[in-house]
Amino acid sequence: MNDKKERSIAKAFSWRGLAVLALGAITYGITDDMHQTSIITIIYHGLQVGIFFFHERIWSHVNWGRTTGLFIQMTGLSGAGKSTIAKKVQKGLIKKGFRVEVIDGDEYREGLCSDLGFSKEDRNTNIRRLGFVGKVLARNDVITIMSAINPYEEIRKELRELSGKSRTVFINCGLEELKKRDTKGLYRKALLPDGDPEKINNFTGISDPFDSPLVCDLIINTEKETIEQSAARLEKFILESV
Ligand code: ADX
Numbered sequence: 001m002n003d004k005k006e007r008s009i010a011k012a013f014s015w016r017g018l019a020v021l022a023l024g025a026i027t028y029g030i031t032d033d034m035h036q037t038s039i040i041t042i043i044y045h046g047l048q049v050g051i052f053f054f055h056e057r058i059w060s061h062v063n064w065g066r067t068t069g070l071f072i073q074m075t076g077l078s079g080a081g082k083s084t085i086a087k088k089v090q091k092g093l094i095k096k097g098f099r100v101e102v103i104d105g106d107e108y109r110e111g112l113c114s115d116l117g118f119s120k121e122d123r124n125t126n127i128r129r130l131g132f133v134g135k136v137l138a139r140n141d142v143i144t145i146m147s148a149i150n151p152y153e154e155i156r157k158e159l160r161e162l163s164g165k166s167r168t169v170f171i172n173c174g175l176e177e178l179k180k181r182d183t184k185g186l187y188r189k190a191l192l193p194d195g196d197p198e199k200i201n202n203f204t205g206i207s208d209p210f211d212s213p214l215v216c217d218l219i220i221n222t223e224k225e226t227i228e229q230s231a232a233r234l235e236k237f238i239l240e241s242v
Helices: 005-031 034-059 082-095 105-109 120-138 153-162 175-181 186-190 227-241
Strands: 070-075 100-104 143-147 166-172 218-221
Touching: 005 034, 070 120, 070 153, 070 227, 082 100, 082 143, 082 227, 100 105, 100 120, 105 120, 120 143, 120 153, 153 166, 166 227, 218 227
Parallel strands: 070 143, 070 166, 100 143, 166 218
Antiparallel strands: none
16 A cells, blocks of 8 residues: 555656656647647656655555555464554554454454354364454454464465455464463463363363464564564554555
């Protein structure tokens, strides 16, 4: 959406090229004088190239009236920082005038997906539903960030093909660091011995698979970056993609 300077310049020249021919033909038709025709054409079109360039650059800073739908599917282990980054980016983009929605796995599992567990089949159904909501929002000009573990490559591929403007973002963090962070206390519970009543089974990364993304448009490593740096990178990536 935000044309690069070079693209704006190329468009200005191609448009002017056509206009030079048109104005030249009209001026010559009226004046029947090649010298006058050349002077008028050069002055008028020289001015117009400059005006077009600045006009384009000024409009590129105005978000009003843009089609901005974009679907970002995040993928990453529990606790990697997906929701924190998504919400930070949402705040920043709303301030810039965009419409942004975060589809949060935890939140949807309390509502639309409350009938689902953590088997492969249920996770796939979960992601399909979240992806569907994302597709609908994106086609209505909402920048939509889906924050869910989204562990299977086959469903990520399905979601990439579902929405025209879709990007995959891997929020990466090593398992050892996640076990240390354990903000929700879930890794501790997943690592409890079998038979312990508190144990969480089929926990992604511990007792359930996580396919490393084969295709992704952006990798954010929250072990090496601060949340602020990660959010800034994602925001920049989104602004370049809308
Ligand atoms: S997904 O695999 O279907 O994409 P989703 O992102 O919706 O998962 O939900 C993951 C969240 O559910 C985790 O952040 C965690 O809070 C909670 N959770 C509960 N049980 C599990 C489990 N067995 N595996 C992963 N996450 C779990």
